[in-house]
Amino acid sequence: DTAVSQTPKYLVTQMGNDKSIKCEQNLGHDTMYWYKQDSKKFLKIMFSYNNKELIINETVPNRFSPKSPDKAHLNLHINSLELGDSAVYFCASSQDQGQGYTDTQYFGPGTRLTVL
Amino acid sequence: GQSLEQPSEVTAVEGAIVQINCTYQTSGFYGLSWYQQHDGGAPTFLSYNALDGLEETGRFSSFLSRSDSYGYLLLQELQMKDSASYFCAVRDEGRDDKIIFGKGTRLHILP
Numbered sequence: 503d504t505a506v507s508q509t510p511k512y513l514v515t516q517m518g519n520d521k522s523i524k525c526e527q528n529l530g531h532d533t534m535y536w537y538k539q540d541s542k543k544f545l546k547i548m549f550s551y552n553n554k555e556l557i558i559n560e561t562v563p564n565r566f567s568p569k570s571p572d573k574a575h576l577n578l579h580i581n582s583l584e585l586g587d588s589a590v591y592f593c594a595s596s597q598d599q600g601q602g603y604t605d606t607q608y609f610g611p612g613t614r615l616t617v618l
Numbered sequence: 619g620q621s622l623e624q625p626s627e628v629t630a631v632e633g634a635i636v637q638i639n640c641t642y643q644t645s646g647f648y649g650l651s652w653y654q655q656h657d658g659g660a661p662t663f664l665s666y667n668a669l670d671g672l673e674e675t676g677r678f679s680s681f682l683s684r685s686d687s688y689g690y691l692l693l694q695e696l697q698m699k700d701s702a703s704y705f706c707a708v709r710d711e712g713r714d715d716k717i718i719f720g721k722g723t724r725l726h727i728l729p
Contacts, residue, residue, distance in 0.1 A: 592661070
């Protein structure tokens with residue numbers, strides 16, 4: 503069973519288009535995240551949702567909007583795509599602090615977005 | 619501001635031991651995590667240190683010194699499949715629990 507899944511795996515689109523990436527986790531975790539990994543492999547957090555509430559909102563353009571219909575899903579919608587948005591986007595989830603807390607992030611397989 | 623520093627690349631020989639260092643600067647601190655990422659793959663969790671000392675998990679060990687704001691990942695009996703990028707990460711207690719990843723260390727293993 504896949505713990506964290508993302509669709510699509512690859513996304514090629516033209517500048518100016520609007521696209522969405524979906525993420526689902528079946529681990530029962532309370533917190534989900536979106537990360538962007540650029541061509542230099544730098545992994546940077548974009549958003550974090552805890553029980554459907556946004557708790558971290560990094561300084562990303564407002565063209566990026568996370569949507570969480572329930573705590574198992576966190577989708578990423580991107581408006582007016584730009585060349586610089588080309589990257590790999592990873593969804594992740596983690597459990598809140600508790601006994602035996604290890605702050606483990608479980609990552610999805612990633613979505614490689616290419617903007618032409 | 620908050621930051622993590624780790625070497626960009628390390629090269630070692632198959633069967634040898636390699637240490638990847640990470641220093642961090644945060645306004646608060648919970649613990650230090652390590653992740654492995656193979657080319658084309660997703661980061662996968664390796665270890666987490668909240669307390670000073672060495673944590674061992676098979677061929678991989680991780681060390682933390684809170685007083686020195688320093689940790690390292692030790693890989694023993696290196697295998698070719700260990701060729702990957704390794705990231706240290708912290709959750710900055712002083713900055714809304716913001717998660718920060720280092721820029722990653724690319725480990726090259728020579729036969």
